[in-house]
Amino acid sequence: MRQQNKRASLSQTGVSELTSTDSVSDRLPSSVISALRSTLLNWYSEQGRDLPWRRSRDPYAIWVSEIMLQQTQVKTVIPYYDRWLTQFPTLQALASAEQQQVLKVWQGLGYYARARNLHRAAQEIVSKHNGNFPTDLKAVISLSGVGRTTAGGILSAAFDQPTSILDGNVKRVLARLVALAIPTKRAIAHLWQLSEVLLDPAHPRDFNQAWMDLGATVCLPRNPLCDRCPWQTYCRAYIQGIQTELPMTETRPPIPRKMIGVAVIWNDAGQILIDRRKPEGLLGGMWEFPGGKVEPGETIPACIQREIQEELGIEIEVGDRLIVVDHTYSHFHVTLNVHHCKHLSGEPQAIECDEIRWVELTDLDSYPFPKANLQIIEALKRGKES
Ligand code: SF4
Incomplete structure (x- = not known):
């Protein structure tokens, strides 16, 4: 009986299960896309996190936060972010600093290539863009240490541009939403497509931040809090009761x-x-x-x-x-x-x-x-x- 109910509910979600060969945009009805956008934005207006970099529209400050957050949790990043902006309040201040000074301020945050890349990219912006942070996606992606997700995060947060993102949180939420039947690593192109289709072009800044928050505070890796989720009605993984089994992962060899x-x-x-x-x-x-x-x-x-x-x-x-x-x-x-x-x-x-x-x-x-x-x-x- 429960299985029958589930099947009935699945057909009502409007979200189709995704396999490696599906085309996402063809399979999400526009009514479902609208509902996913509006429910998420409503949730964000009440439950979104108040984070220091969200109080700023300065692309430099947002860029610093995006790089720090790449492999580090929010609560660890906050004091480093504050210290960094005190030490290097502008892109120009960072560009003219010594690498040793930059590494010292980063000390303890790990993945030091991030600090070296920030420093190098600040110098690139000064020499190639007159010190103005570029507003073109291609130009941002060409900066040292900046990938498509980071560029999308910066441009949407600083300039409200409709640039999609696909960080770890977003991948997890999407994999569950569509009950992705393969590991996310093997479906990257489709997940990007899904991210682009779902992004609300009228509110890209809020939308990208909303689903980062959804992944970080509700759709948690081990125990997703589905009862608090604005997408529960549409989530195929939840309806099938397999949310804790997704996303699928590749088995990794033991760490030497x-x-x-x-x-x-x-x-x-x-x-x-x-x-x-x-x-x-x-x-x-x-x-x-x-x-x-x-x-x-x-x-x-x-x-x-x-x-x-x-x-x-x-x-x-x-x-x-x-x-x-x-x-x-x-x-x-x-x-x-x-x-x-x-x-x-x-x-x-x-x-x-x-x-x-x-x-x-x-x-x-x-x-x-x-x-x-x-x-x-x-x-x-x-x-x-x-
Ligand atoms: S219903 Fe649960 S599994 Fe689905 S998106 Fe929401 S929190 Fe994640």
Whole structure:
């Protein structure tokens, strides 16, 4: 009986189940599109989130928020966003800053390529667009670190342009709305089409923000709050009772773990040797304590000695263990095995890094370090106190 009711309801939603070969625009009646738009906008006017960047129409501020939100949650982003705008209140201020300053303000937010790209793109805007944020979708997408979703988010929020978006929240909501029978990764073109068809051209700013909010506060990844959802009547996943099973995902291989030997190298003057990574790639431009990956069958002290010889061309004596730090990046885990080391001989050279410096322990806070290294600094300070 329940199944019969479900079938009856499904035919009434007007939303068809989507497979990889369907054309979205042909399958959504205009009456359903209108209803989806108006119910979502009504819900947003009452339940939408009040976020700092939504109080602004400055494309620079909105762009900063969009980039910060790419891989980070709202509550983590807010203090960073405020600090960033205090430090770099305008696009010009960002463009003329040193990369080290930019990385320092970003420190702790992770995915540092985002900060480097913001910096580079600000310089591109100054040189190619006279310092004015471009208003053309193609020009925005061509900026470093800006994809179609980010560009759509900026242009709709800053200029109320009808540019669609497809971030993680929107993908999840859409996959459930149409009961997408394949993983979202394999239906990207169709989801973009759906996003374009549904976007309300009369209210693009509010509409894009509304469904980001719907995904972030109601259509949650694990336990969607369907009883509070303005799209419940139209949602095929809800009607079929499969909302927690969607979106479908591809099975991922387990995340590998890398064992790393790390050296805190002291000289006779009580200074510590740090190095700056090459500008591109993971953690590019950040400072770190030197070290590297443990080879099969190698002990941690042997690894540290070898890495320091290869990276900096010096001899060291590996001493006591300072700390072991576990950290997870998007595609792998690392375990940093950190040892105190004594500089014995040789002049350090920047062989596999960009720059090296002997610094005082008290000066470490003025350099941008990745999050995992901050625990090493804390351990060093605690050691100094005890
Ligand atoms: S009804 Fe539930 S599953 Fe469907 S869109 Fe709303 S919250 Fe998501």
